[in-house]
Amino acid sequence: MPAKVISATAPWASDLNTGVAAIDNEHQQLLDLIYQAHLAAEQGIGTALLLAQARDLIVYTASYLRREERVMHAVNHPSLAAARVIQAEILQTLQHDFSTRSLSSESIAKFILFLKDCLVTHFKALEDSFSAINPALNLQIEEALSSSEALSASQVVNIYIVDDEQQHVDLMVEMTRIAGLSATGFTSSSQFIKQPIANTDIILLDLNMPDMDGIQVMRTLYDKACMPTYILVSGFDERVLHSAKQFADAKNIRVANKLSKPINTKKFIHYISQLHTEVRVALIQRQTQQPQNISPKARLSLEQLKTAITSGQLRLFYQPKLAMKNAKITGFEALVRLQHPELGLIFPDQFIAMAEQNDLISDLTNEVFKLATEDYLSFHAAGIDPVISINISAKDLLDLSMPERFAALAKAKNIPPEAITIELTETAILKSVSDSLDILNRLRMKGFSLSIDDFGTGYSSLVQLYQAPFTELKIDQHFVMRMLDDDEALSIVKICILLAKELKMTSVAEGIETREIWDKLQLLGCDLAQGYFISKPIPIDACCEWVNNNNHLPPPALSPRKSVP
Numbered sequence: 161m162p163a164k165v166i167s168a169t170a171p172w173a174s175d176l177n178t179g180v181a182a183i184d185n186e187h188q189q190l191l192d193l194i195y196q197a198h199l200a201a202e203q204g205i206g207t208a209l210l211l212a213q214a215r216d217l218i219v220y221t222a223s224y225l226r227r228e229e230r231v232m233h234a235v236n237h238p239s240l241a242a243a244r245v246i247q248a249e250i251l252q253t254l255q256h257d258f259s260t261r262s263l264s265s266e267s268i269a270k271f272i273l274f275l276k277d278c279l280v281t282h283f284k285a286l287e288d289s290f291s292a293i294n295p296a297l298n299l300q301i302e303e304a305l306s307s308s309e310a311l312s313a314s315q316v317v318n319i320y321i322v323d324d325e326q327q328h329v330d331l332m333v334e335m336t337r338i339a340g341l342s343a344t345g346f347t348s349s350s351q352f353i354k355q356p357i358a359n360t361d362i363i364l365l366d367l368n369m370p371d372m373d374g375i376q377v378m379r380t381l382y383d384k385a386c387m388p389t390y391i392l393v394s395g396f397d398e399r400v401l402h403s404a405k406q407f408a409d410a411k412n413i414r415v416a417n418k419l420s421k422p423i424n425t426k427k428f429i430h431y432i433s434q435l436h437t438e439v440r441v442a443l444i445q446r447q448t449q450q451p452q453n454i455s456p457k458a459r460l461s462l463e464q465l466k467t468a469i470t471s472g473q474l475r476l477f478y479q480p481k482l483a484m485k486n487a488k489i490t491g492f493e494a495l496v497r498l499q500h501p502e503l504g505l506i507f508p509d510q511f512i513a514m515a516e517q518n519d520l521i522s523d524l525t526n527e528v529f530k531l532a533t534e535d536y537l538s539f540h541a542a543g544i545d546p547v548i549s550i551n552i553s554a555k556d557l558l559d560l561s562m563p564e565r566f567a568a569l570a571k572a573k574n575i576p577p578e579a580i581t582i583e584l585t586e587t588a589i590l591k592s593v594s595d596s597l598d599i600l601n602r603l604r605m606k607g608f609s610l611s612i613d614d615f616g617t618g619y620s621s622l623v624q625l626y627q628a629p630f631t632e633l634k635i636d637q638h639f640v641m642r643m644l645d646d647d648e649a650l651s652i653v654k655i656c657i658l659l660a661k662e663l664k665m666t667s668v669a670e671g672i673e674t675r676e677i678w679d680k681l682q683l684l685g686c687d688l689a690q691g692y693f694i695s696k697p698i699p700i701d702a703c704c705e706w707v708n709n710n711n712h713l714p715p716p717a718l719s720p721r722k723s724v725p
Contacts, residue, residue, distance in 0.1 A: 182302045183231065187283045189311060190224050193217065194276045201269035208340035210268045215340070215437045217275055218254050219313035222444040225250065227305060228286075234304035250278060251441060259434040263339070315440040316360065319343040319432070322352050322377070323366040323393065328421075332364060335425050339433040349377050357381060360443055361388040362416075362435060367404055368396050375404055382411055389414045389439055395421030402648050460503060462518055465511050468498050469523050475499050476531050477697035480706065481549075481668065481690045484682045489707055491547030493583070493690065494532045495697045496524075512553065521555045522562075529566055532580070533573050535700050542704045549581040549611060557584070563602035577607030581632060585614045597627060604629040611668070615656060625663060633660040637671020637691070644676055657686050 197213040225247040232240045257274055261267040321332045321343050329345035336343040343364075346352040349372040357363070367374035374392060381388065390408065392415055394401045401418040408415045416435055419428075460468075468474060478492035498506040515521045532548050539546055556562060570577050582603055604610055611632035612624060625633075635656045642649040653669070660667035669681050672691030681689065695706055 182305055183228075183286070186224060186227065186305070186311070187279075190220060190279065191276065193220055194272060194279070197272050198269070198276070201265065201272060204265070207263065207265045207268070208338060210265055211263065211340035211433060214258065214268050214271055214275075215433065215440070216313040217272065218251075218258060218437050219315065219440045219444060220311060221254060221275065221279065222251055222441040223309070223311050223313065226309070226444060227311065230304045231301050234300050246282070250282060254278060255434070255438065255441070258437065259430070263430060263433070313440070315443045316358075317436055317439050317443070318358065318361040319436070320352065320355070320357070320361060320363045321345040322349055322363060322369070322374075323347065324349075324369050324371075325366075328366075331425065332423070332428070335429050336432055339429045339436075341432065341436055349374070353377060353380050357386050357388055359387050360439065362391070362432075362439060363388050364391045364393060367392060367394040367400060375407060378404075378408060378411075378413055382413060387413060389416050389435070391416055391435070392418040393421060393423065394418075402646070405646075460498070460500065460506055460511055460514070462514060464500065464503075465498075465514055465518075465520065468500065468511075469515075469520060469527055473499050473501075474524070474527050474531060475505075475699070476528065476535060477699055478535075478548075478703045479690060479697040480695050480703070481547075481688045482694055484678075484686050484689050489544075489546065490688060491549060491581070492703065493549040493697075494528065494535070494551075496528050496551075516553055516555050521553045522559050525552055525556050525562075526565065529569060529580075533569055533575050536575055536579060537573060538700055539704065542707075544704065544707055545579070547579055547581055547609070549583050551583045551613070554584075557596045557599050560599065563599060563606055563608075566603065566608065567606040578609060581609040581611050583611040583613045583632075583634070585612070600628045600630075604631075625659070625665075630665060632666045632668055633663075634668040634670055635686075640669045640671040640677060640681070640691075641673060644680060650680075653681070653686075654684055657684050660687070661685070 194217055197210075197217055200213060201210055229240070229244060229247065231237075232243055237243070254275055258271055261271055319336055319341060321329050321336075323329050323332070323345075324347050326347050329347055333343045333345050346355075349365075349369045353372070365374045365377060369377070372380075374394075378390065390413065392401055392404055392408075394404075398420055401420065405415050405418055407413075416438075417431065475497045476494045477497055478494055480489050481491045481493065482488065483490050496508055498508075498511055500506055512521075512524075515524045529550055532550050536546075536548055539548075552562075566580070566582075567577065570580060600610055609631040610629060611634055612628070612630045613634045614636045615633050624630075633656060635653055639649040639652045639656075643653050644650070657667045659665075666687045667685075668688040668690060669677075669686045670690045672678055672681065672689050672693045674693055677691075678689060678693055698706065
């Protein structure tokens, strides 16, 4: 039997009709919750209560969108992939709008109406999407909804304030209350860690505690497999805050923010409200992910790797590099994959180390170089004349015949050496400095360009730049991805760009994932860009098509791409 549509108290729901009763019922339930919050705002409830209702509505929306995804998955809806992108954008838009509003009743009331408008627009778009659904699938839709977690905003996220100054604890507890939330304070970290802390909790943690410092607290909870979200606080030294964040990152401990004392209380009220919502939304998304029945893959054997290298199972995927001044394509980085007839597509982290340990890396590198030269000819035939970057291993730098072999391969196919860039990490050079310089200089003299990859992550970066004839410096994505939120990472990126200019090298930023990072790097004068904001690594046919569709677009036309393995 079709689900009965409830009577909506919200007048906004009256003209919504997808043709699927169970879905219309979902829409009306959510809009009814929004309408009730709207009425509460008009009746003048307190700001703290209104804030709490607004946060609940964002979480309800996340819950609804997960249920919507379940429905589309259940009926194998052709727009499921696009819907996931739209759903993520809706939540991002709502959270951004909420986080940028003033914490006044009037502003929050306007946010509630903004949320309503976003959802009504989304629901109306779904009318066409579901109008073609076979009525016979209604039962599957109802079953998908009934088996999903109920529309809810009841996720429990506790907030703890840990600081040895009682006055500061009291102040932060009060600021949290003003935000419409509650917090529990502790002046002893050793007493705090005895509490039943959950992974879903938020901890405002002072690093400089007398009985057990903040680093010890994080490590103790980490050893107990307890991974809450931290806001780190210190009145001692901002560098200590930064270093503590690096410690947390290394262990995948989530540090949402780091604050220096004295804390700006107005900003804290705003931020704790925002963070509490983000954590609850993340909980909804984790709890309602579509279950995946993935059987563990068999691992590639040594014999299978040997066969793959000699029987044409290696494939190259290409990630574009763009000139930052005009967004024109300058080249591609070739990234090797292994297409096994039984195991499927295998990524390099599963076979490069095996090749290095079993003296196969030279054969593998030669095959990659050969494939890249063949693909260069395919690019050329398609009207594209790129520079192709090829990664080599530290073990390759022990192969003294490599420069001549590469030059002979390029000459045999009439490919100019300057169309090939050899990439290697600075740590690879350190394996054997004298032999490295021998090979690198000979490669350069034969016309190949040389790129130092992951720059800034080794221990002798400046020595390598001084000794070796590099033409390109790739700024490690670890710094690029953090540069907008981490002043130290930003400083390193600035220095790398300046260093490249002084040494007459081309600077390349890898790991660009957002428009904001692109814009900042462009302002800093970085030469080339690479990352998922531009494109994921793709096979050559798709790459040629991508070039034809994007080569003449200005930077604003670039669209974010979702990361894939």
